[in-house]
Amino acid sequence: xxxxxxxxxxxxxxxxxxxxxxxxxxxxxxxxxxxxxxxxxxxxxxxxxxxxxxxxxxxxxxxxxxxxxxxxxxxxxxxxxxxxxxxxxxxxxxxxxxxxxxxxxxxxxxxxxxxxxxxxxxxxxxxxxxxxxxxxxxxxxxxxxxxxxxxxxxxxxxxxxxxxxxxxxxxxxx
Amino acid sequence: xxxxxxxxxxxxxxxxxxxxxxxxxxxxxxxxxxxxxxxxxxxxxxxxxxxxxxxxxxxxxxxxxxxxxxxxxxxxxxxxxxxxxxxxxxxxxxxxxxxxxxxxxxxxxxxxxxxxxxxxxxxxxxxxxxxxxxxxxxxxxxxxxxxxxxxxxxxxxxxxxxxxxxxxxxxxxxxxxxxxxxxxxxxxxxxxxxxxxxxxxxxxxxxxxxxxxxxxxxxxxxxxxxxxxxxxxxxxxxxxxxxxxxxxxxxxxxxxxxxxxxxxxxxxxxxxxxxxxxxxxxxxxxxxxxxxxxxxxxxxxxxxxxxxxxxxxxxxxxxxxxxxxxxxxxxxxxxxxxxxxxxxxxxxxxxxxxxxxxxxxxxxxxxxxxxxxxxxxxxxxxxxxxxxxxxxxxxxxxxxxxxxxxxxxxxxxxxxxxxxxxxxxxxx
Numbered sequence: 001x002x003x004x005x006x007x008x009x010x011x012x013x014x015x016x017x018x019x020x021x022x023x024x025x026x027x028x029x030x031x032x033x034x035x036x037x038x039x040x041x042x043x044x045x046x047x048x049x050x051x052x053x054x055x056x057x058x059x060x061x062x063x064x065x066x067x068x069x070x071x072x073x074x075x076x077x078x079x080x081x082x083x084x085x086x087x088x089x090x091x092x093x094x095x096x097x098x099x100x101x102x103x104x105x106x107x108x109x110x111x112x113x114x115x116x117x118x119x120x121x122x123x124x125x126x127x128x129x130x131x132x133x134x135x136x137x138x139x140x141x142x143x144x145x146x147x148x149x150x151x152x153x154x155x156x157x158x159x160x161x162x163x164x165x166x167x168x169x170x171x172x173x174x
Numbered sequence: 175x176x177x178x179x180x181x182x183x184x185x186x187x188x189x190x191x192x193x194x195x196x197x198x199x200x201x202x203x204x205x206x207x208x209x210x211x212x213x214x215x216x217x218x219x220x221x222x223x224x225x226x227x228x229x230x231x232x233x234x235x236x237x238x239x240x241x242x243x244x245x246x247x248x249x250x251x252x253x254x255x256x257x258x259x260x261x262x263x264x265x266x267x268x269x270x271x272x273x274x275x276x277x278x279x280x281x282x283x284x285x286x287x288x289x290x291x292x293x294x295x296x297x298x299x300x301x302x303x304x305x306x307x308x309x310x311x312x313x314x315x316x317x318x319x320x321x322x323x324x325x326x327x328x329x330x331x332x333x334x335x336x337x338x339x340x341x342x343x344x345x346x347x348x349x350x351x352x353x354x355x356x357x358x359x360x361x362x363x364x365x366x367x368x369x370x371x372x373x374x375x376x377x378x379x380x381x382x383x384x385x386x387x388x389x390x391x392x393x394x395x396x397x398x399x400x401x402x403x404x405x406x407x408x409x410x411x412x413x414x415x416x417x418x419x420x421x422x423x424x425x426x427x428x429x430x431x432x433x434x435x436x437x438x439x440x441x442x443x444x445x446x447x448x449x450x451x452x453x454x455x456x457x458x459x460x461x462x463x464x465x466x467x468x469x470x471x472x473x474x475x476x477x478x479x480x481x482x483x484x485x486x487x488x489x490x491x492x493x494x495x496x497x498x499x500x501x502x503x504x505x506x507x508x509x510x511x512x513x514x515x516x517x518x519x520x521x522x523x524x525x526x527x528x529x530x531x532x533x534x535x536x537x538x539x540x541x542x543x544x545x546x547x548x549x550x551x552x553x554x555x556x557x558x559x560x561x562x563x564x565x566x567x568x569x570x571x572x573x574x575x576x577x578x579x580x581x582x583x584x585x586x587x588x589x590x591x592x593x594x595x596x597x598x599x600x601x602x
Contacts, residue, residue, distance in 0.1 A: 015360050015459055019567040024546040027209050028239070028246035030216065030253070042569035044458055065361040068394060069567060070546075071296040072210065073312035094328075094365045094396055095296060099312035155193035156326070166326070167221070170318040174189065174198065 004086040004106050004131040006058025008140075010123040013045050016062060017069035018096060020044060022078040024070070035078040059129045060087045061118050067096025067107075076103050086131065088138070088151075090115045101157045102166040106131075108151050121147065133161075176434025179399045180330035180367040183307040183431065187290045195329040199307075202289040204319040206234040207275050210294030212253035214317035226261045227323035233284050234258050235267040235275050238542045243549045273514030273540035276300040276388060276482035280380070281516050283413025287402035287428040292319050297482050297564065299390045303383035304410070305402035305431050307367070310391060330396065333363055334439045336372035339448040344598040346492060347382035348484060348562065348581035350374070351389040352453040354445060356463035364394030366440060369433065371401060374447045380409040381488040388483045389564050392460040402428040452596055454560070455579040458568040466584055469594045476507045476559040477589035478571075479582050480538075481545045484562035485513030487520045489582040494526040496586035496600045497533040503592030508535035509551045515540060533589070547571045560588040 020043045022035055029035055040050045060066075060079070066089040067075060076099045079085070085105045092100075092107050100107040110118075118140065125142035132139070138149045163169040177185070190198040204227075211234070218224050226232055234254055242248035251268075258266035267278060276297050279285060287305035291298065294316040301308035311325060319325050337350060355362070368390050375383070383400050390398025400406075407414075407424045418424040452466040479485070479493050490512060502508045510530050512518035518540060521527045530537055544551030545563040553559055553575030562585050566577040580588065583597035590600060 017567050019546075019565070019570055023569055023573070024548055025573075027546075027548070028244070028250060030212055030246075030250065042573060044568040065364060065394065068360055068364075069296065069391075069565060071294055071298075071310040071312055073213075073294075073314060076312075091361065091364065093361075093394060095310055095312055098326075099314065102312060102314035154196070156196045159193065166314050166318055167217070167321075170322055170324065171223075173192070174322045174324050 002085045004133065005129055007056055008059045008061055008122070008127040008129055009053060009057040010119065011045060011048070011060055011062040012119060012123065014063040015065045015068055016043065018067055018072050018075040019069055021067065021075040022072065027072060027074055032077040032081050035074055036081045039078040039082050054082055058083050058085065060084055061115070062087065062089045063115065064090040066092050068093035071095045073099045073103070076100050076105055080105060101160040104161055104165040106161065108153060110149060110151060114149055175438060176436035178330070178332040178367070178433045178437045178439065179305065179369055179401070179431055180307050180332055180397065183288055183290060184330060186288065189324055192326065196326050197329065198324050198326045199290050201292060201319055201323050201325055202231065203284060203291045204232050204316070205275060205279055205291060205293035205298065206232060206254065206316070207238055207295060208236045208250045208254040209238045210313050210316060212250050214294070214313045214320060215253055215257045217317055218321060223321055226263070226320050229261050229263045231323065232263050232320065233265045233279055234263055235272050235278055237272055237275050237278070239549045240272055240539070240541050241269060271515060273517070274482045274485055274542050276384070277486055277513035277517065280304065280384065281514055283410060286410065287406060288431040292316065292325050296391045297388050299395060299397045300384050300388040300482055302390065302397040302399040303380060303387040304406055305400060305428065307397055307399070309396050327396070328365060330367045331365070331440050332367045332369055334369045334371060334442040336442065336444045337370070337374040337447055338372045338444060339374065339446045341374060341447045342450065344452050344583060344596060344601065345450050346581040346583060347378060347385040349450055349453045350447065351386045352455065352463045352579060353450050355389060355393050355460050356453070358393050358443065360392060360394060360459050360461045362393045363390065366395055368395045368398045370398060375400065376403065379488055380405060381486040384486065385483055389460070392564060401432050452581060452584050454584065454594055455566045458566060460564070460566060460579065466580070466594060466596045469578065470596065472578065472594040473558065473592060474506060474560045474578070474588055474594065475557040476509065476551065476553065477502070477585050478509050478544050478551055478559055478561040478563065479585050480511030480513060481542065481563040482513065483564040484582050485511055485517065487517050489562065490517065490521050490526050493582040493586040494529040496583050496597050497590070498529050500533055500590050500600065502534040502589040505592045506589050508533065508589045509538060509544060510535050511538045511541055511544065511550065513540055544571060560585050560594060
C-alpha cells in the first residue's frame with residue numbers, strides 16, 4: 001500500500017475530463033508505462049505546462065467533477081506511473097472515482113470551503129501533503145506553514161485500498 | 175415506499191452489500207471492445223485466472239479502430255479475437271460483421287428490459303433506452319465482470335426528466351438531449367440514474383431514445399433509463415418471439431420494470447419541447463450549448479455523421495432528407511459512418527448511401543474511429559468539425575481541433591452551406 005503523500009500539483013479548473021488526463025490517441029498502448037510522458041498533455045488550463053509541472057508531484061488538488069467523460073482506466077494508470085496516487089477534489093465523476101479505488105489509489109472529496117482554502121493558501125507555494133489514513137487526516141505544509149484537514153472515505157473504499165484493489169477484493173469474496 | 179426502475183433492477187440482481195449503500199449486482203451481460211478489454215485480458219492471464227464467468231453472456235466487438243490502422247491497434251484486435259476464440263464466446267464480431275458497440279448490440283437483441291449490463295465504455299448508458307441498468311466502467315470493473323459476473327454500484331438515486339409538448343420541425347432527439355445537458359450541466363446527474371419520461375419520449379423510436387440515453391453520461395449520469403413499452407417490444411420482437419406467446423405477453427412481463435407510482439426521486443425536471451430549437455455546442459464541454467440560429471455562419475472544415483449517438487438508420491435518413499439532390503460545399507470534407515453493417519445495408523437498400531455519395535460524402539465502414547480522434551476523420555490543429563457525436567472535449571477529434579455537436583439534420587445542412595446552418599433552410 002502506498003502512503004498517499006508528497007508534493008502537490010494544483011489544477012485550478014472544474015470538469016477536467018479523462019481525454020485531457022490521457023488523450024485517446026494513446027489508448028492503443030497496452031502497457032501502463034507507455035502512458036507516462038502523455039499525462040495531462042491536452043489539458044486546457046492557462047499557465048499549465050505538463051513537462052515542467054508534473055515531475056516530482058504525488059498528489060493532485062483540483063475543483064469539481066474531476067475525471068468526467070470517457071471511462072478509460074488509462075487515466076488513473078497515467079497518474080500512477082507518474083507517481084501520483086491521490087487526487088483531492090470537491091467532487092469526482094463516478095467512473096473515474098471508482099477506477100481509482102479499484103486500482104488501490106485514492107480519490108478524496110473535501111468540502112468546497114476546504115478546497116477554496118487549499119487553493120487560496122497553498123496553490124502559489126511549494127506544497128506537500130502527508131496522509132494519515134488511520135486518522136483520516138491530511139497534513140498540508142508549505143514554507144513552514146501547516147494546516148490540517150480531516151476527510152472521510154467509505155468503508156468499501158477503504159476495504160478496496162487495503163485489499164490492493166477490486167480484483168483482489170472480488171476474488172476473495174465472490 | 176415505492177421503487178424506481180433502477181431500484182427494482184438492483185433488487186432483482188442483488189448479490190451482496192459489502193458496506194454502506196454499495197450493492198454488488200449479478201450481471202446479465204458484459205460487453206467488450208478492443209480498446210479497454212485487452213488490458214483486462216492480459217491481467218487475467220498474468221494472475222493465472224484466464225476464465226470467463228459465462229461465455230454466452232459476454233458479447234465482444236472490434237469497433238474503435240477497424241480495420242486496424244497500425245501494429246498497435248492490430249495487436250489490440252488480436253488479443254480480443256484470440257481470447258474470444260479461446261473461450262468459445264459465441265457472439266464476437268470481427269471485420270465484416272462489426273459495428274459501433276452501442277448500435278450493434280441492441281440491433282442483435284442483446285439488451286432486454288430489466289437487464290444489468292457493464293462495458294469498459296462510458297456510453298454503455300445507451301442501453302438504458304430498453305429499460306435496462308447499463309453502466310460504463312473501467313478496466314478493473316470489466317475484468318471482475320468477465321471473471322465473476324458481478325459489479326459493485328452505489329444505491330441508484332434517481333432524477334426524473336419529463337419532456338412534454340410537441341417537437342417543432344427540425345428539432346430531433348439530439349437537440350433534446352443537448353438542451354437538457356445545457357440546462358443541468360456536465361455534473362448535473364453525477365452518480366445518479368436519470369429516468370426519461372413524458373409524451374415526447376413515449377412517442378420516440380428506439381433509435382431516438384438511444385440518442386438521448388447515450389448522452390446521459392455527458393451530464394454525469396450512471397445510466398439513462400426509458401420505460402419499456404410497445405415500441406421497446408416491437409424493436410425486440412424478432413429476438414424474443416420464442417420467449418413469449420405475443421407482444422402483449424412480452425409487454426406485461428417487462429412492465430415489472432416500470433417505477434412504482436410512489437417511487438422516490440431526488441428531483442423531477444420538466445422540459446417543454448415546444449420551446450426547443452436545433453442546438454449546437456460551442457467550447458469544450460457538452461453543456462456549452464446554443465441554438466443553431468446563434469451559431470449560424472461558423473465555418474467548418476469537416477462534417478461527421480456517425481457514432482453511437484447518431485449513426486443509426488433514422489439518423490442517416492434525417493441527413494439524407496436534407497442532402498437529397500444537393501452537393502456539399504467544396505470547403506467541407508463530409509464523412510458518414512453507418513454505425514453497423516445492418517444500418518449500412520438498410521441505407522444501401524433505401525438509396526441513402528447514393529444520396530450521400532452524390533452529395534460528395536465519403537462513406538466509411540462502421541467504426542467509432544473519428545469520434546475520439548483515433549482514425550477515419552482525425553482533425554488537424556485549428557480545424558473545425560460539425561459532428562453528430564457526443565463529446566466536444568478539447569482535442570477529442572484531434573489535438574487542437576474544435577468540435578461542434580449537432581443533430582444529423584443540422585450536420586447535413588452545415589455540410590451543404592460550409593458553415594453551421596439550420597436544416598429547416600433546406601428541408602421545406
